[in-house]
Amino acid sequence: MFRNLVRILEPIKFQLSCRARAGAADGGSAYERNSVSKERQLSESLKRALPGITYVSVEDISGGCGAMYEVNVEAKEFVGLSRVKQHRLVTETLKSEIAEMHGIRIHTNTPGSGDK
Template sequence: MFRNLVKILEPFRNQLLWRARVGSAADGGGSAYERNCASKEQQLSQTLKRSLPGITYVSVEDISGGCGAMFEVNVEAKEFIGLSRVKQHRLVTETLKSEIAEMHGIRIHTAVPGAADK
C-alpha cells in the first residue's frame, strides 16, 4: 500500500524537484545546460515508453548533480512478466543503448506490475 502511495505521489515529487533544480528553464528560460538536463530525462522516459508500451510506471532522474552523466531509471512494465531481473535490465539497456553510450553510468531498477502487492 505504501508503494502505491509513493507511486501516486512520484510525479508531483519529480515535478517539484525538477522545478527547484531547473527553475525557469522549464519555460524556455535558464541556460542551455539546464534545459538539456531536463530534456534528457524526458527523452529517456519517452524512449522507454515508445519501446515498452506496457509500462505502468517510469521515473528517470539525473543523479550526477545536473551534468547529465549518470541517471537512475525505475521502470515497472508488463513486458517484464516471466523474465529474470537480468533479462529485465537487458531489455532496458537495449532500449537505451545509444543514450547509454553517452553516459558515465546508469542505475536501473525494474519491477513487474503488482509484484509488490502480493
C-alpha cells in the same frame, strides 16, 4: 603503475568534467533544461519500446551533469523474466543514449510487485 593512477584519478576526472559543464552554463538554466529534456527523452524512448509500462522515472543523479541517470521502470513486458533479462530490455532500448553516459542505475519491477 600508470593503470592504477588512471583508476584512482577517474572519479576525480568525472567530478571535474561535471563541474566544468555546469559552470559553462549561464546560471545553470540551460544546463538544467538540457538535463530535463534528456530525462524526458529517455522516458519517451522507454515508453515507445515497452508499451506495457505502468511506471517510469528517469532522474539525473550526476548533479545536473547529465553523465549518470537512475531509471525506474515497471512494465508488463517484465512478467516472467529474470531481473537480468529485464535490465537487458532496458539497456537495449537505451543503447545509444547509454553510450554517451558515464553510468546508469536500473531498477525494474513487474506491475503489482509493490516495489518502486
